[in-house]
Amino acid sequence: MSDNGPTRDRLADAAGRLFQERGYAATGLNDILALAKAPKGSLYHHFTDGKEGLAIAAAKQAGARFLDTIRDDAALSRDSADMIVRFAGRLAGWLEQSDFRLGCPLATLTLEQAAVSDRLAETLSQIFASWQDALAERLETDRLDAGRSEALAGLALCSIEGALILARARRTSAPVRQAANTLAGIIGDEIRLRPA
């Protein structure tokens, strides 16, 4: 089928968008088909395991996109403190443009995965690890040692993830920008104070 790729991608994209906004349980297969403008038969053709398969594909697609964004921001920034502010600014912009509906693309799936499958949990875990590794790599470029880079990357990932939750509750991007600024100040100091 010539549209194998595009239809599958459209379905995964639509599913990802709806899971991100409303959650997994609250999203019906018909909502996904309608948003993807895809015929009913296409869903089970591309995703023989139905909604679970869609969730895994949606997570992988969103995870890869986020990873590209982190890597882009890492390459564009003058140091890892700047990277955190840049990445958080981008997330804050997305939140604002979506009326505070679009936070982390994996958060709702993560909170619901226990009711879905171990395979989904494993996929989510790998994606979070890939984001943390990309942050840690940029920290190492600033000559922070591997252990410290990993610890700060973990703290950065957790604080951005949590700030996205608080931003949705408060309906302002302030928590994301503030957490990033505080963290960037701390990381900037560590970079300045590192042994020459």
Place this chain on the structure above:
Amino acid sequence: MSDNGPTRDRLADAAGRLFQERGYAATGLNDILALAKAPKGSLYHHFTDGKEGLAIAAAKQAGARFLDTIRDDAALSRDSADMIVRFAGRLAGWLEQSDFRLGCPLATLTLEQAAVSDRLAETLSQIFASWQDALAERLETDRLDAGRSEALAGLALCSIEGALILARARRTSAPVRQAANTLAGIIGDEIRLRPA
């Protein structure tokens, strides 16, 4: 009615527990009644606005309990770095005991609130603010100035919140303990380096 208080509390407790584990949309009113061991009529007697009212009551109840825990840990700890580790250790224990199902009591409600009501969003926002204020108060006791205490309390709240999400995906409490240890190290340094 003599059981006004207890039945209402049992319903809010059961709702909070199920929302926390599975999310708002995935929880049916019958599941709540069954867990609370309450008769059907009691729900609309105590919560005339149904599931939305239950969500607000559940959030307030869980929020007050969490706030008490933060204040207890603040009182028991030798400084705010110790408070963060102590509080995170408690959360990590709850995660482990619940097979990584019980993270933040408000996270799923927060991600779903846009589809519920502005009143729920407002309630959640106030609860998060009460937690952050309690953390900031403890930081001020360590003679960090008000602005810095608020910034670090915000970072602490975001990182613990985010670490609870990652812990659920990875099915280990390691992200919670690691984020807390990294943050406690940073806060401990600031306390030691503050002007006398």
